[in-house]
Amino acid sequence: MVAEPEGPEDRKPQSDEAHSAFTPPAGMEQPEAPEEDHPSSEFAVPQGLAPEPAAEPEGSAFAPPSTYSARSSPPAFTPAHGIPMVRTHKDAPWQDRMRAMLKMPVGERPVPESSPHRHDEETGPAVPRVLDLTLRIGELLLAGGEGAEDVEAAMFAISRSYGLDRCEPTVTFTLLSITYQPSLVDDPVTASRTVRRRGTDYTRLAAVYRLVHDISVEESDVSLEEAYRRLAEIRRNRHPYPGWALTLAGGLLAGSASVLVGGDVVVFIAAAVSAMLGDRLAWLCAGRGLPEFYQFVAAAMPSAAMGVALSLSPLELRASAVITGGLFALIPGRALVAGVQDGLTGFYITAAARLLEVGYLVVAIVIGVLSVLYLGIVLDAGLNPETAIHSVPRPVPQTLAAMGLSLCFAVMLQQERSTVALVTFNGGIAWVVYGALADIGGVSPVAATAAAAGLVGLFGHMLSRYRFASALPYVTAAIGPLLPGSATYFGLLEIARGNTNVGLTSLSKAAALALAIAIGVNLGGEISRLFLRIPGVTGALPGVETPGGRRAAKRTRGF
Numbered sequence: 001m002v003a004e005p006e007g008p009e010d011r012k013p014q015s016d017e018a019h020s021a022f023t024p025p026a027g028m029e030q031p032e033a034p035e036e037d038h039p040s041s042e043f044a045v046p047q048g049l050a051p052e053p054a055a056e057p058e059g060s061a062f063a064p065p066s067t068y069s070a071r072s073s074p075p076a077f078t079p080a081h082g083i084p085m086v087r088t089h090k091d092a093p094w095q096d097r098m099r100a101m102l103k104m105p106v107g108e109r110p111v112p113e114s115s116p117h118r119h120d121e122e123t124g125p126a127v128p129r130v131l132d133l134t135l136r137i138g139e140l141l142l143a144g145g146e147g148a149e150d151v152e153a154a155m156f157a158i159s160r161s162y163g164l165d166r167c168e169p170t171v172t173f174t175l176l177s178i179t180y181q182p183s184l185v186d187d188p189v190t191a192s193r194t195v196r197r198r199g200t201d202y203t204r205l206a207a208v209y210r211l212v213h214d215i216s217v218e219e220s221d222v223s224l225e226e227a228y229r230r231l232a233e234i235r236r237n238r239h240p241y242p243g244w245a246l247t248l249a250g251g252l253l254a255g256s257a258s259v260l261v262g263g264d265v266v267v268f269i270a271a272a273v274s275a276m277l278g279d280r281l282a283w284l285c286a287g288r289g290l291p292e293f294y295q296f297v298a299a300a301m302p303s304a305a306m307g308v309a310l311s312l313s314p315l316e317l318r319a320s321a322v323i324t325g326g327l328f329a330l331i332p333g334r335a336l337v338a339g340v341q342d343g344l345t346g347f348y349i350t351a352a353a354r355l356l357e358v359g360y361l362v363v364a365i366v367i368g369v370l371s372v373l374y375l376g377i378v379l380d381a382g383l384n385p386e387t388a389i390h391s392v393p394r395p396v397p398q399t400l401a402a403m404g405l406s407l408c409f410a411v412m413l414q415q416e417r418s419t420v421a422l423v424t425f426n427g428g429i430a431w432v433v434y435g436a437l438a439d440i441g442g443v444s445p446v447a448a449t450a451a452a453a454g455l456v457g458l459f460g461h462m463l464s465r466y467r468f469a470s471a472l473p474y475v476t477a478a479i480g481p482l483l484p485g486s487a488t489y490f491g492l493l494e495i496a497r498g499n500t501n502v503g504l505t506s507l508s509k510a511a512a513l514a515l516a517i518a519i520g521v522n523l524g525g526e527i528s529r530l531f532l533r534i535p536g537v538t539g540a541l542p543g544v545e546t547p548g549g550r551r552a553a554k555r556t557r558g559f
Helices: 094-102 127-143 148-161 202-216 224-236 243-260 265-287 292-312 319-328 333-344 348-378 395-412 417-440 445-467 477-482 485-496 500-531
Strands: 167-171 175-180 189-194
Touching: 094 148, 127 148, 127 167, 127 175, 127 189, 127 202, 127 224, 148 167, 148 175, 148 202, 148 333, 202 224, 243 265, 243 319, 243 395, 243 477, 265 292, 265 319, 292 319, 292 348, 319 348, 319 485, 333 348, 333 477, 333 500, 348 485, 395 417, 395 477, 417 445, 417 477, 445 477, 445 500, 477 500, 485 500
Parallel strands: none
Antiparallel strands: 167 175, 175 189
């Protein structure tokens, strides 16, 4: 039996469109839709305009822009010869290498060659512990009086040596922070530490610098555990000089300063005794918990009282030298130099805080001395200001006194015994240069002070560079003979006598001398970095080899 073919009416629909209500019946023509009913897109090519053939589909990352022309192509970001490789010179001091790399963008810094023994190769560096160690070392440096730029360089050296190259340390007067970002897509890790206590111990400062140097050298094998152990030993170590030695050094410093401004043996003894009394009185105030401001007020009074007592006595002595010697032992020259240095290197917040601290301490000294000088004028003590800082130049006694002043200053700063002789000799050279320019050459005291301070800074930074140590132990004590003690005393005396204009003029001269010291020391350090090159270094940055001599970025963004 053969099946009959199915007719059209017997066929089943193949899709749902056969049942659509909008489907026209079979055999009926469909009229054309009006022009305005055609669906159109705002991105459609107009009729009659043929689209240009594209090598890549629309929106491809590899398709060139429509405005691109091969004949007038813009310069490529990467030069034809590639990006020059930046390498640090191993013989350069770590301070120079770290300062140079901190000026570079993060993407252009050379990748650190971290030793495998410093951390586990599988897990990588222990980020929290490295950041904690970095902050603890930075805290000791900042509390010891180191400049913000050097503290930042030391923190970067520690973090980089343990494999954290994408770090950005930040230093202010009381707060340290460091940020580490593993990559551009990972979240950054930030840690901070507050500096609450400050102390002057250059022996501890030198030990911290040795630790940073041992960690930052390429062939170092100092692990994190070893670094923590050495840091704990540095914190536990006692001061190299006992308390009675510091008090005796303060007295001898004031006596040497009194000889420096024209005093004799009796004046030397009087100035030394009064300075030691002031030191003990300040220690008593500190034990009672009084702020440092009141400690300086108390320390300034005994020297002024001794000067007034000598003026009332029938002895023919230069009482002003006693007061001036006491001022030499109290003027905060170390904080002033650090504040000006921070300002010159672009750390304005830290510089403002340090200079404000110097201002408070100077006001405390002024209050302590003026309160006694007012009493002396009421008692008609016969305090008459001299017309010059040095009435009769005495080269040999004054040079010996300047060296003794620097020696006592070094002991008060708790310096290592190996550096005391060098800083004493540096202080003697500073005074000889000042005397030759001011007394013999007729140069103004401000210019002579700046020149002598520049020589101190040059020698100090040279020694620190070749010893891979801090420059403070070689500089701070050597500027002691240049401090403006006499100008400060004469200004205070004139104010106490009622001559306010003359007194303010003398105090302005003292401020100019202090700024000359700070700027001269900083300029000497910059000269040592500019002209004293390490053999084999060919780049524009100290301690960094850059083909083509790439220049360093500016420290600040000023015009």
